[in-house]
Amino acid sequence: MKDTRESNRIRTSGFRPAPGLRNAHLQTLAGGLLPARLHAPVTRERWELPDGDFADIDWAEPQTPRGWALVLPGLVGDLRSPYATRVFNRLYRDGYRTGLLNYRGLSGTPNRFPASYHAGFTRDLDLVARQLHSLHGPGIVIGYSMGGNLLLKWLGDGAADVPLRAAVAISAPFHLAPAADHLSDGPARFYGRHLTRLMLNRVRHKFRFTPPPQMPPMAQIRSIRDFDEHITAPLHGFDGARDYYERNSCIGGLGRIAVPTLIVNALDDPLIPRNTLPADDMLSPQVTLELSEHGGHIGFLGRNGRGLPHFWLEDHVAGFIDRHVARTGT
Numbered sequence: 001m002k003d004t005r006e007s008n009r010i011r012t013s014g015f016r017p018a019p020g021l022r023n024a025h026l027q028t029l030a031g032g033l034l035p036a037r038l039h040a041p042v043t044r045e046r047w048e049l050p051d052g053d054f055a056d057i058d059w060a061e062p063q064t065p066r067g068w069a070l071v072l073p074g075l076v077g078d079l080r081s082p083y084a085t086r087v088f089n090r091l092y093r094d095g096y097r098t099g100l101l102n103y104r105g106l107s108g109t110p111n112r113f114p115a116s117y118h119a120g121f122t123r124d125l126d127l128v129a130r131q132l133h134s135l136h137g138p139g140i141v142i143g144y145s146m147g148g149n150l151l152l153k154w155l156g157d158g159a160a161d162v163p164l165r166a167a168v169a170i171s172a173p174f175h176l177a178p179a180a181d182h183l184s185d186g187p188a189r190f191y192g193r194h195l196t197r198l199m200l201n202r203v204r205h206k207f208r209f210t211p212p213p214q215m216p217p218m219a220q221i222r223s224i225r226d227f228d229e230h231i232t233a234p235l236h237g238f239d240g241a242r243d244y245y246e247r248n249s250c251i252g253g254l255g256r257i258a259v260p261t262l263i264v265n266a267l268d269d270p271l272i273p274r275n276t277l278p279a280d281d282m283l284s285p286q287v288t289l290e291l292s293e294h295g296g297h298i299g300f301l302g303r304n305g306r307g308l309p310h311f312w313l314e315d316h317v318a319g320f321i322d323r324h325v326a327r328t329g330t
Helices: 024-033 082-093 123-136 146-161 176-182 186-206 224-236 240-248 251-256 312-328
Strands: 010-012 043-048 054-060 068-072 097-101 139-144 164-170 261-266 287-292 301-303 309-311
Touching: 024 082, 024 301, 043 123, 054 123, 068 082, 068 123, 068 146, 082 097, 082 139, 082 312, 097 123, 123 139, 123 146, 139 146, 139 312, 146 164, 146 251, 146 261, 164 312, 176 224, 176 240, 186 224, 224 240, 261 312, 309 312
Parallel strands: 010 287, 068 097, 068 139, 139 164, 164 261, 261 287
Antiparallel strands: 043 054, 054 097, 301 309
């Protein structure tokens, strides 16, 4: 990426790390490990899907909602993920009918088919968002990490037909292939191995009685690319990991996005190669990409006005959402 951090569509974010927390790995670990308590009253709703599978959505509904907002977690995330808990709490507190879309097989109950979800599986998001639009009008979607790629791909594919007021993507991987390879090299291997173990555990649990015939021994899968080559791609009809990455990276559709969209990434994100960030001319006029020197991967831990540790993202995302809800009406 050419260095265009200040341009029409690419800006420097206002995030400043807390003293002693400039390190990208500390930011990333703080964002993923510091616990967050769920304050919203949550109920689970199961949506039966047209293909015979189901999606579980966790909801919190205030007495007088001002609109709806849907959270898309990362690769193996759910409402217990601290970043998801924090934004869920904030959206509910701000008066939104707030939901978290659990990807197929990640709600605690294995889904009904061998195929489940992947970084470009936009079908469930599209169905849920359109149904919510028919009931409550246009809303908001916030996607984190893989959920950010999923959201941006859906926005680019749907263009002007997307039923949203605004969208936010955090720490999104724009190019899936270099992002996956990056997780097998250098310090990023720590994150790659951790994510691979989590995904393999999910697959082992799901297929403990009837594994698909094409599945290789789990011991042969040692990286994200291995997992996508031998599990994601064949289960979802792709011709290997390369085909899967090329067809599901969001980068090619960023110029077609037609709703106000904020993307927030850190330049020191240890999971996403810096040279894969999009340039200004790849972005739609509706897209603002905010980059910060520090912040890690879904970290962004700063200080509040009293000098106490404070996660910056939730305030920033809420401000962006409120501006666009006010502009379009509740």
